[in-house]
Amino acid sequence: xxxxxxLYALLNLAAFASASELLWARNxxxxxxxxxxxxxxxxxxxxxxxxxxxxxxFMTEMEFYNATVEQCTAYCKGNxxxxxxLEYYGQCFCGASVSSPSAPEEECNLPxxxxxxxxxxxxxxxxxxxxPTFPDADDIAESSDYMSLGCYTExxxxxxxxxxxxxxxxxxTMTTETCxxxxxxxxxxxxxxxxxxxxxxxxxxxxGTTPTDASECSTxxxxxxxxxxxxxxxxxxxxxxxxxxxxxxxPPIISSSSIPSSTTTTPPxxxxxxxxxxxxxxxxxxxxxxxxxxxxxCVGLWCPKTSCKTPTPTPPKSTRKxxxxxxxTTSCKTTPTPKKSxxxxxxxxxxxxxxxxxx
Numbered sequence: 001x002x003x004x005x006x007l008y009a010l011l012n013l014a015a016f017a018s019a020s021e022l023l024w025a026r027n028x029x030x031x032x033x034x035x036x037x038x039x040x041x042x043x044x045x046x047x048x049x050x051x052x053x054x055x056x057x058f059m060t061e062m063e064f065y066n067a068t069v070e071q072c073t074a075y076c077k078g079n080x081x082x083x084x085x086l087e088y089y090g091q092c093f094c095g096a097s098v099s100s101p102s103a104p105e106e107e108c109n110l111p112x113x114x115x116x117x118x119x120x121x122x123x124x125x126x127x128x129x130x131x132p133t134f135p136d137a138d139d140i141a142e143s144s145d146y147m148s149l150g151c152y153t154e155x156x157x158x159x160x161x162x163x164x165x166x167x168x169x170x171x172x173t174m175t176t177e178t179c180x181x182x183x184x185x186x187x188x189x190x191x192x193x194x195x196x197x198x199x200x201x202x203x204x205x206x207x208g209t210t211p212t213d214a215s216e217c218s219t220x221x222x223x224x225x226x227x228x229x230x231x232x233x234x235x236x237x238x239x240x241x242x243x244x245x246x247x248x249x250x251p252p253i254i255s256s257s258s259i260p261s262s263t264t265t266t267p268p269x270x271x272x273x274x275x276x277x278x279x280x281x282x283x284x285x286x287x288x289x290x291x292x293x294x295x296x297x298c299v300g301l302w303c304p305k306t307s308c309k310t311p312t313p314t315p316p317k318s319t320r321k322x323x324x325x326x327x328x329t330t331s332c333k334t335t336p337t338p339k340k341s342x343x344x345x346x347x348x349x350x351x352x353x354x355x356x357x358x359x
Contacts, residue, residue, distance in 0.1 A: 054099070057162070057163065067091075073129055086119075086120040143180035145184060147238060152235045153208075154209070160235055165200065174193065176221060188202055189239055
């Protein structure tokens, strides 16, 4: 029995360490656009949207007048969202789930301000793309998939978790399972209960949230007084690792198979170009026989030029699926070009630019 208890304690400690690393990495929203190569987002379809009922809740700070699909997906990738959406010539939104019904494809017919060959939604219509590195969107997380991170302070300058479930859950019957199930169904990796009756969800934890003593999360849940649901300005915090991307934004991982086994001669430095910054490959001694070159498929405006082969320039084909989503990737080129949309639509308006926001 003592051995089993010790093993259980070790497993809990390992899980908490893993969750703590995730928490540290997602502690300062909003993040800038992802500057590293990443798997191309897959088109999900045209959806309805409105100011009062957003399909995707997080609005980015992307430049409206130069908007492209690639710029929007880079923002959403950098902030760990599953979905990216463009609307009305270039408004960019992100979200962990899509909360509005689909619309006919021909209603997403407005060109993007930064590339008029791409569709950027329509009036009250949003073109949505999905990051295929997340778990299957059909796999709904259950409350048992979450693990406790402990008691945390509420944000000093705003909510620790952005998305309140006040309008969706009965505060008088709140339990831990009720809150976790609601957040899991919407794809949020973070969930928290507060003040005995409140539930919040999020993809990041921010606004100065810090861990605090467990005794400060001692308010009984209104729906089960044997459970505690945070406290005044205190969150009982939980995380579901399986709702995070399997390939979050970050520097590429170099495979050990690409490292040459022998080190005999040092190749002369290139006289044609110089590389600066952390995207530059490390200089290693190699044998006189050139090592195999590994190529990575990526999208985004900032793919490192030195990491890809230069193919014969041919425009990448856009894959558009409306229900079953499959991962597609585009080879990074020396001079990155935006992905061209092949969506059929009604004739585009004579003007390819639209100025001003539509609220």
